[in-house]
Amino acid sequence: MRSKAVLGHTETTRILAAARAEAQQNNWAVTIAIVDDGGHLLALERLDGAAASTAYLAPEKARTSAISGRESKYYEDLVNTTGRTSFLSVDIMTCLEGAVPIIHDGQVIGAVGVSGVKSEFDAQIARAGVAVLG
Template identity: 45%
Template sequence: MKMKFALTLADAKRVAAAAAQEAKRNDWAVVIAIVDDAGLLVYLERLDGVQPASCDIAQAKARAAALFRRPTKALEETVAGGRLALLSLPHITPVEGGLPLTHDGQVVGAIGVSGVQSFEDGIVAKAGAEALAAEG
């Protein structure tokens, strides 16, 4: 048997708060989704003024980052490099804005952000992920 760390609701809220702070600092309306290591929703925060579609997109980015254990930007770069077969895989969301959340070298979940340009979503997601890493 192996011991496995688990993301708590308190962890998810801390990650989301750091991400929301970064979004608000830049005046960006976004949705922030935090999922566990199986890609299941733990916490969702929708800032005022964000487009409704971003609720689903943020969750999809988080799920992809958790299940594939890598940033969605890496998936995007793979597809852009011509590996179109990746698009046929389940739960793939090859758009920047999803990052795995790690603790002690283990993926414990992921953050997904949607609402502004993808690279800006990535900045917000990074701020959230760094908040969890700082606690580590």
């Protein structure tokens, strides 16, 4: 039987703080979501000025990344560069950049999703959150 690390409150809080700091440093009004490996929400923070829709999109991006083990940009590129528009019909995936998986010892243990600014900047914020774990 294999053992697997899980995100606890301490790690989730650290990730959220690092992502928030990156967003605030750039004056970006975003929502930050952290999910476990099954895509279940562990934390959500909507910064002042973030649109209401971002509170829906950030967790969906994070869920996509967690259950696939890939950055959500992979699916956006899949649709935009290969023309695989049929992938837009997959209920469990969001084809928008802005989420990155959290990988520990080669296993996906969660993901961070961000929504509110250009997708590449959403991903930048998510990466800053994940980076705090080393």
